[in-house]
Amino acid sequence: MSYADELVAALGKEKVRLDPAERFVYGADWSPRTPSEFFPPDVVILPRSTRDIQRVVQIAYQHEVPVTAGGGLTGMLGGAVPIYGGIYIDTTVMNQVVEIDQRNQTIRVQAGATLQEVNDAVLPYDLWLPHQPESKWVSTVGSAIACDNDSTFGVRYGKILNCLLSAEIVTGTGEILELGHRKAHFTSSGYKLKDLLAGSEGTLGIITEATLKLEPIPRTRRVDMLVFPRLGAAVDYLNRLLKDGLCIEAAHINCKRRLKFYTSTYRSKHGHDPTIPAWAEALLAISFAGDPEVVEFQRGHALKVAKEFEAQLVEERDIVDSWWASKYTLEFEPFKQKWPDSQRLKKFGAADPGVPVGRLEEYYHKFVESAERHQLEIIGMNAYLEHPNSIGFSLSCAVFVDYRSEDEVKRFREFHDELSKLAVAFEGTMSTYMSDTYQKAPYLEVEHGASLKYMKKVKELFDPKGILNPGKKFGRRDRI
């Protein structure tokens, strides 16, 4: 009996999809690739429960068939694309809320729930999950953990790992494990295996349920934008605010080029791009949230200190609101939306390195130089503060890619690889929100050196036959 027949016998036809059209749509994610670059799986599974997934993995283990689990397929580097075919598990079908514990401010959900669905569920309790990437409508809890993607509110709440208390997974042998510390916020006991899941890309186990820590919804929020003469000045300014004891909710440093990408709402209203002072090289979007009196005090202090850093407040609210709509509220003008609007000819592509805080400007110039050398149109750089109450940031070094051109896609990948390796040379890291995928797999040793062999041993423990999302992090030939 073929593994597909076994899957049908075990789960029933409704959960096992074999039609080529239904398989095809899972063959690509959000990453820059030519329209013919689809890697459809051989079988698609629409599971309803952890047991369903366990059965699938058990059959795959027997037949040594690749198993890739995915969520909204909005990954920016092919993380959930089943490049070796096999079985694709569409976890979005599993989106049920298992438990909302209001008193302890936690939610237990199936891993296929989108981040927005989680927030819809807990809104009546005046709670929210502050891990908020722009893809929150589609990005699922499982994929947010497995990709370790970014969050608008990282400087106050961190990323998904800061919210993750416990997770259920199905390992590469089909064993069901619970990793974490139940509803306790942290632990000093044992090895923190749960933390391995962040950025694991489904290579250690398929996440099926998660317990997440929730936060009270702040009563008010004030968002402002300040312009600075240099990127480094914005970094110094944020450092000062943290030193002064302010609780910043969100902080994003944009280079001046990048603003254009976020302000389609402004353009459709005014018929032209927003104007900022000619001397401004950096724009800082910053928010404070909480009790109105406290928010006003913090904002007032932040604006007062800004003068010491040659910063100027952006007075035109439409610029700020347009950026915020694009970034967070997603209240687009009907029938318009920045993604397809801005990407009719070329699409967004990025490298996602992290560099030490003092080397942001130096790295920015390298980014521009690399993009120009690879003949890629520059969108700009964003530095998102993503570590609680610290200046640490992730970088989005973004360019437009003519994805209909094989040559340009190739140049983009070279650009991405160059910036990734350069970040390590800058004493930083290759990835801060997109993970490694197959793209960084060939040169992962650049970042991890000898420790890579320990990572392979960890992989072997969870997935001895190397069937889980093969080709990601490690080349498939490296499977244990």
Add this chain to the structure above:
Amino acid sequence: MNSLDEFKDELETCFGTSCGFCERGCPVYQAVKIKTLCMKGRNRTMLGLLQGKFEITPAVVEAAFECTMCGNCDRWCALKNTEHTRAFREYLLKHGYEPMKEHASLAASIKNYGNPWFQPRSARNRWTKGLNIPKAAPGQQEVLFFAGCTSAVNKALVPGLVASAKLLQKAGIRFATMNQDEPCCGSTLLRIGQTEAYEELAKKNVERFESLGIKRIVTACPGCYVTLKKSIEDRGSEIQVVHIAQEVAHLVKEGKIPVTKSTERVTYHDPCHLGRLGGVFEEPRTIVSAAADLVEMPNNRYESRCCGAGAGLQSAFPKLSKELAAKRVAEAKATGATTIVTSCPFCETQLQTVPGIRVVDLMELLLNATEDREENGKINPGA
């Protein structure tokens, strides 16, 4: 160039973007969770077909036809997704795919009877009995009331038409109808992919309206509203098309239709064709608010959820269609409203299939509020 090639750039843009923001509000996808049945997956399916990656399979056919074309995906996007779906259906029919048997029946009925309901043309005329409405004749009238087939041939929906006509008469609007000569607007043909048949019909329709000297058409049905508007605009005609809610709302505002407001808690369901696809949101609310206590559902206006009746879903996928209706009714009940008011015959009949809440046509609600006033303010919430 085939009907899908026209959209190739758009399909590739969706592939390039791949945001998937269309999934959240898609009523079908949220019910079935099959990726080919949301717009991102449907666009990819069309792209794969154009690339020759696979043949027309059962899943391809479902991707094309298991959709209400409610336009919710368009609301979150800059692409013309509903047009892609229409072209997808046309493509399949042109490539030798036989229409779904339910849809083939609809097309045959339109050809033979001028309506998709297998009702004789004379049925189109019954609702006007006793109303003393003149029949449209060349140069005799400027305003045409276009009843639409669904309400005209369905006894349960006739009161909505009668109310519309009475309200126009009360406000002193001079109008005519085409009685049994009223043609099919072509909406059904357009939605099920019978584009050639629609184009032929649309051409004839506009010629007839022009020859009658019509200046303004007032439609009772939102499907007729958007379809006639398209037919007329595509042909450069200057005839104005409005929905009855638009026509009447300003009469209410101007006091030409005096209304007594009741205390009944009602909610308004935006028909997809009138709201998202037609851009008419506030006029119906003006009317409802004048007649009753309006409470909104969480998903309203642009974010309104489809009742499940549209674009052939009701006929070809009745179980799913009913599931969508049940979801919408549940949303309405959760507001505490005792009545759903709507302004589309499809939505009205579809929502009435779910027990537990009263469903009333917008014009019936208004006429009742008007007649209450005439009866010295006596409140009669039950229409």
